[in-house]
Amino acid sequence: MHDNEHTSHHEESFLRKYVFSLDHKTIGKQFLIYGLIMFFLGGGLALLFRWKLAYPEKPLPIIGVSQQYLDEGEVVTGADRMWERIYESDEEEWLELYMPAGVMTDAFYNMLFTMHATVMVFFVIVPILVGAFGNFLIPLMIGTRDMAFPILNMLSFWFAVLAAIIMMAGFFVPGGHAAAGWTGYTPLSADAQWTGVEWGQILWGLSLFVQGLSSLVGSINYITTVINMRAPGMTFFRLPLVIWSLFIVAVLLLLAFPVLSSAIVLLVFDRLAGTTFFTATAEGGGDPLLWQHLFWFFGHPEVYILILPGMGIASELIPVFSRKPIFGYRSMVYAMIAIAFLGWIVWGHHMFQSGMRPGLGSIFMTTTMLIAVPSAIKTFNWLGTMFRGSIRFTAPMLHGIAFVSMFVIGGLSGIYMANTPVDVYIHDTYFIVAHIHYVVFGGSLFAVFGGIIFWFPKMYGRYMNDVLSKIHFWLTFIAFNCTFFPMHILGVGGHRRRISNPLAEAVEVVTQEQTFADMNIFITMSAFTLGFAQLILVFNFFWSMYKGKTAEQNPWHVNTLEWEAPTPVPHGNFGQIPTVYRGPYEYSVPGEEADWTPQAQPEHAPATGGD
Amino acid sequence: MLRWLPENISTFGQGVDTLFSAIYYITLIVLILVMATLIIFLIKYRHQEGKKATYIEGSTTLEIIWTAATTVIVFVLAMFSYPQWNKIKSPNQFPENPDVVVQVSGKQFNWDMTYPGPDNEFGTDDDLDLENELHVPRNAVVHIRLTSQDVIHSFFVPQLRLKQDALPNRFINVWFEATKAGRYEIPCAELCGFGHSEMRGYLNVHEQTDYDAWVQERWPQEAEGGQ
Missing domain, CATH: 2.60.40.420 (Cupredoxins -  blue copper proteins)
Structure with missing residues (x-):
């Protein structure tokens, strides 16, 4: 009966257990905490430049000089004293270079939004969704003891740490950090003369290259594990949808990231060796559009890498808390496969106005708008799951519902940009900024929050505090919409993205005058609220780790295998590998007494569960 | 939303604005329908003591209906967009003999x-x-x-x-x-x-x-x- 002796009965050193761990659960938690730390960094960068967008010429609070100091040279605050000292010293201070007197320079502003997006995409969403949830959930939910390649798994995390260190170092090298946007369009990114950025751009590339290695070994691991190590009876069509999503995403990462890595190598050659792959000179050379094709050939699958696991998590939360099977399990799987497939043939929609041949624009418009079809299938299936259910408004469910509704807005706003004639106008305006944040924050991050609260009892053996979770949810939900919804309106008004001074913005000065400036201030205030609301989450997370209410083995009465494992989950996960008898969403089965029928429960035996 | 668009002063701009409004009304209606359904479901099917959820695995008919409906809307929209796009961007369709x-x-x-x-x-x-x-x-x-x-x-x-x-x-x-x-x-x-x-x-x-x-x-x- 007990075949776990070889897996759990030897003491491990501290380093092996907590630092260079080979256990998928520890690596998953490491990725989660890594992602949360980077989330604060990325969010902090956004708050810094949001200040600039609301008050382009006003010094930042706390570190900027006071008004009296500006007017009369009178030292009032500690910041004034600091700036006096900086001005008196002969050395070039970091702050003086980027934020003289606390007013951000345009060059630094460009670095900030570049790094905000880079950090959020590569160091927050992917590490949390794929690194944390992927590592923690895949072996547990398919019923195995660990990943196929534990050492690769450990390397995947430490590559990610190395990548983050390289990326952060970029802020402190001469010339500053990369300032060409997260998309790094050439020639702007290909030559220091256009931005003044020397090593920052190269470190940006190097860091993403290393992060690519991390994703690569991670995805090989996921794919192998899912294909080879499923528990007896766990057929592909009995896999929980979150595992399907992570599996599909691993395939996307495996195929997409090398394209970016190759492009980055060429870009670094352009910068260091003068190869001009991505710039056109009078003597010949390459083409700036080549970079855009390569970047978006990676970049569009990347966008689906960011959203698919979110869909997967929502597809776990909604059936559990509606106590109903997921509506149309197979069509949910096929819809995800369709999205992943279409993801490869839509990259040109980022390039409608780039000078790409207009005929290609029409083709990419068609493929892009087709994505509405699988997206609609998924949305209607989530609604169908709630139909005639018995909905529990727990904190994870609130996030699941928020995911669906925000994803609907983000999906619908995508149709505007997919439509080539409309895109002519709204391309590179705030409309696209609103769209991406509705998909990636409104979608992925709400799923992440919901997922954290949902699986926390399995991760740490305790519940997260319910009241704090709900306060965090409502504050985030409201502040999120106040921050990003008005950006649609700014975009329709012609407010360009990536500008540092909206007060000098073209269209609004002509037609809208004060309104857009007010709207920017409102957005900034909402963004600060949104940022501070996340402190509640972090406090709740770390506090609950030690002080939260102790959780039973299966507190939410879930069918999937991770809840069959004891809490806290030991090394090796299961005493005996469970056998799977049915699909993952058998809730409220007619004739059954309990409203849940675990995957591992043999036929005709009553549900016992873990209470 | 539409009133925020700056005034149009080009000959092809009206076509862009028409498509913009068409998409605006389509997405607005879809959004309202989905949100209304969601809210009604959340209220009507909230957990109540003694009431169990109904076991429903899905419906092939419904899947076919919403797949087909979305596909049709998408293609109709695309059909109206091709000529407009070509009018603006395809050099072989530019008016000849520029002033x-x-x-x-x-x-x-x-x-x-x-x-x-x-x-x-x-x-x-x-x-x-x-x-x-x-x-x-x-x-x-x-x-x-x-x-x-x-x-x-x-x-x-x-x-x-x-x-x-x-x-x-x-x-x-x-x-x-x-x-x-x-x-x-x-x-x-x-x-x-x-x-x-x-x-x-x-x-x-x-x-x-x-x-x-x-x-x-x-x-x-x-x-x-x-x-």
């Missing part, structure tokens, strides 16, 4: 406008270079030869509903016909460096007589040439 041809060249952080002069050829002595000021007559077909001297810029005139990236060492042609006289801004819409925010030129749309006077002022000897 004015100008070369617009982006550089950090200005727009250089070059008029070919009466000989209609660029690179000759009678070219006129202007910084950030573009002059065109109203109700005339204007062809722009768009290029850049350094990084990628994007020629954006919101009121014309026109945007096109300018690439170094490449000439991309765009066209427009402005229907209302006035002065409009030409911001750069593609990140081009630390001066991106302030990079802007001006489009001056003149009445024909005013434009003729402007031309006469620049190239006086050619006033009688009848070009």
